[in-house]
Amino acid sequence: MNEKINLQELIVLLTQKSTITKKEAETFLKECFETMHEALLNDRLIKVKNLGTFKLSRVNDRESIDVVTGERVLIPAHYKVSFSAENALAQAINEPFSLFVPLELNEDDSIVDSDEVITFSEEIDMQENDELADNLEDNDDADFELILEEPETEKDTILFTPNEENENDTGTQDGDFILDLNDDTDEIDEVNDVAEINDVDEADDDIFAEEDINEEYIPVEPEIERPNEVTFNLTRDFNEIIGEINVPVEIPSIPEPEEPQIEISLIPESVEPQIEIPSMPEFAEPQIETPPVPEPSEWRREPQIEAPPAPIVPAGERPFLPNAPVRENYTIYKHGKRKLRYPGWLVVPTYLAIILIVVFIFYRLYQNPGVMGESVPPVSSVENAENKDAGNDVDADKIREKKITLTPSEDSLLNVLKSKYGEHLVGLPDNTASGNKPAENKPARNKPAENKSLSGNQISGNGKIITIRYGQTLTTLALNEYGNKCFWIYIYEENRQILKNPNDLPVGTQLTIPPPQKYNINKNDAASVRKATEKADQMQARN
Amino acid sequence: MNSAGLINTLSKKLHLPKADVEKRVEDMVSIITEELTKNNTVSLLNLGNLEIKKREERVCVNPNTGKRVMVPPKLVVKFKTSPTLKEKLKGLKYE
Numbered sequence: 001m002n003e004k005i006n007l008q009e010l011i012v013l014l015t016q017k018s019t020i021t022k023k024e025a026e027t028f029l030k031e032c033f034e035t036m037h038e039a040l041l042n043d044r045l046i047k048v049k050n051l052g053t054f055k056l057s058r059v060n061d062r063e064s065i066d067v068v069t070g071e072r073v074l075i076p077a078h079y080k081v082s083f084s085a086e087n088a089l090a091q092a093i094n095e096p097f098s099l100f101v102p103l104e105l106n107e108d109d110s111i112v113d114s115d116e117v118i119t120f121s122e123e124i125d126m127q128e129n130d131e132l133a134d135n136l137e138d139n140d141d142a143d144f145e146l147i148l149e150e151p152e153t154e155k156d157t158i159l160f161t162p163n164e165e166n167e168n169d170t171g172t173q174d175g176d177f178i179l180d181l182n183d184d185t186d187e188i189d190e191v192n193d194v195a196e197i198n199d200v201d202e203a204d205d206d207i208f209a210e211e212d213i214n215e216e217y218i219p220v221e222p223e224i225e226r227p228n229e230v231t232f233n234l235t236r237d238f239n240e241i242i243g244e245i246n247v248p249v250e251i252p253s254i255p256e257p258e259e260p261q262i263e264i265s266l267i268p269e270s271v272e273p274q275i276e277i278p279s280m281p282e283f284a285e286p287q288i289e290t291p292p293v294p295e296p297s298e299w300r301r302e303p304q305i306e307a308p309p310a311p312i313v314p315a316g317e318r319p320f321l322p323n324a325p326v327r328e329n330y331t332i333y334k335h336g337k338r339k340l341r342y343p344g345w346l347v348v349p350t351y352l353a354i355i356l357i358v359v360f361i362f363y364r365l366y367q368n369p370g371v372m373g374e375s376v377p378p379v380s381s382v383e384n385a386e387n388k389d390a391g392n393d394v395d396a397d398k399i400r401e402k403k404i405t406l407t408p409s410e411d412s413l414l415n416v417l418k419s420k421y422g423e424h425l426v427g428l429p430d431n432t433a434s435g436n437k438p439a440e441n442k443p444a445r446n447k448p449a450e451n452k453s454l455s456g457n458q459i460s461g462n463g464k465i466i467t468i469r470y471g472q473t474l475t476t477l478a479l480n481e482y483g484n485k486c487f488w489i490y491i492y493e494e495n496r497q498i499l500k501n502p503n504d505l506p507v508g509t510q511l512t513i514p515p516p517q518k519y520n521i522n523k524n525d526a527a528s529v530r531k532a533t534e535k536a537d538q539m540q541a542r543n
Numbered sequence: 544m545n546s547a548g549l550i551n552t553l554s555k556k557l558h559l560p561k562a563d564v565e566k567r568v569e570d571m572v573s574i575i576t577e578e579l580t581k582n583n584t585v586s587l588l589n590l591g592n593l594e595i596k597k598r599e600e601r602v603c604v605n606p607n608t609g610k611r612v613m614v615p616p617k618l619v620v621k622f623k624t625s626p627t628l629k630e631k632l633k634g635l636k637y638e
Binding site: 010013014025028035039041045048088089094103104105 | 544545549552556557564566567568570571572573574575578579582585586588589590591592595600602610612613614618619620621622624628631632633635
């Protein structure tokens with residue numbers, strides 16, 4: 001089967017097929033190949049019907065390295081013959097494999113046999129693309145259709161010219177997308193709320209970075225909705241502008257023609273076209289029918305001088321005007337409507353904003369699942385206050401590290417602690433309280449934090465009873481209660497009967513927080529801090 | 544030069560009617576195709592050899608959609624230029 005058909009065999013086959021003599025066939029074939037040869041050299045191209053095209057193609061000169069000598073060799077520019085089979089031949093050749101069709105792979109399909117290397121970055125790109133595609137699927141029915149359509153076209157045509165097909169795909173895709181947007185606009189026109197639009201306005205920058213939609217549609221649309229909204233936005237924008245411009249600009253000529261127009265707006269019957277000037281200075285496009293159109297920069301400056309009347313008067317007064325010009329409203333509405341013809345892009349940003357919010361909520365949930373809905377203990381303020389005692393903090397950190405590494409054998413620990421501090425635990429609150437009055441003047445900044453964290457906790461005679469929530473440790477408790485992490489040891493000692501292991505603090509455990517006087521706790525007193533640190537060290541050393 | 548030109552030149556050289564030459568060329572092409580489909584190598588005198596090669600299947604990624612497509616294996620015709628033609632090509636002036 002794998003023979004080489006040379007000229008002689010070709011001659012024999014041709015004689016059989018064409019019923020000519022061997023000599024005729026030989027001369028014919030020789031002449032044929034000779035002609036092809038010459039034609040190739042002269043015309044650089046020879047096309048044979050149903051066979052294919054032989055073509056000379058240029059190869060540019062390039063440097064190469066001689067494998068044997070290692071010298072650099074310049075391979076001069078030359079021609080090479082490239083052959084491309086015609087469709088009929090290619091199909092005939094590929095007959096045995098023609099049952100294969102390109103197969104679209106899912107993400108989780110692993111390719112075992114293929115040597116094809118897909119780099120990591122490529123995979124990431126693919127995932128991102130998929131995610132984007134998923135989002136689009138959620139957002140837009142039209143997009144969903146589009147994605148469904150693609151594989152079919154690919155399957156049909158990718159067999160021969162995948163690259164060309166790709167190009168075609170991009171073309172159709174973009175076209176479809178734009179068309180979809182246009183289709184949607186009419187429906188959205190009436191439905192959209194102002195709030196929604198404002199939300200979208202904030203979000204759209206991100207979204208447009210992702211999707212290649214023309215940004216030409218963005219700029220002016222959100223502000224123009226209906227007359228009322230226009231005025232509302234105007235007041236806001238004016239205030240912003242006033243906030244921005246601090247430099248006093250003196251323009252004697254410009255505000256004077258403007259002022260009367262504002263007043264005219266209160267008596268609107270006579271001067272209808274000019275009314276629109278005060279009401280719509282926000283519009284950057286000077287399409288309003290005003291004979292003298294001032295420059296935008298001048299408009300911007302105007303509120304700095306005549307700021308309060310300009311925004312407020314039209315906003316407040318217009319609805320109550322008995323003879324409010326109908327035409328004014330009409331023109332504005334018409335104007336707005338005309339501009340709102342293409343807000344189809346609003347759909348995608350809205351959905352994406354919702355998705356972002358959902359993701360954010362989930363992220364929060366994931367971060368602290370137990371605390372959701374509860375008030376977060378304001379640790380930060382205490383921490384800030386605490387950071388001033390840098391030395392104490394370092395000590396506390398040390399203790400915490402040691403505490404984490406330590407694995408106490410619980411029984412022995414319990415016994416030792418009992419023998420040593422049993423008397424304290426039995427009840428010396430009165431003694432310590434009376435003996436340590438100066439320790440009571442706690443720093444004022446610490447108190448609000450304490451109060452907040454205590455909401456819902458009982459205060460008993462021997463101290464507060466606190467129910468452990470998710471994420472709380474002895475050190476955080478100590479930080480909240482006493483203002484320094486290193487005092488955790490006292491909480492632990494107070495609750496030794498409940499706690500076997502200081503590192504194991506089950507959620508829902510009720511701990512008694514001893515009053516600071518009991519153990520002479522004062523976070524501003526270096527000696528007290530040192531004592532607590534030493535105590536913790538000792539406890540660790542005993543284990 | 545296209546097929547018609549080839550037939551024209553051949554008919555002049557061989558002093559044969561065009562129809563005959565056309566039929567013979569068609570026969571020759573069909574023979575070559577036939578032999579190639581049998582997985583035989585066909586040598587074209589002074590030009591080179593036509594042979595069949597298998598292109599392995601591969602996975603390609605559509606850069607637009609990011610979807611991976613398994614492109615099936617296929618058989619293609621490969622032309623190998625004969626040494627004599629190569630020599631002549633070397634002599635060909637580079638434009």
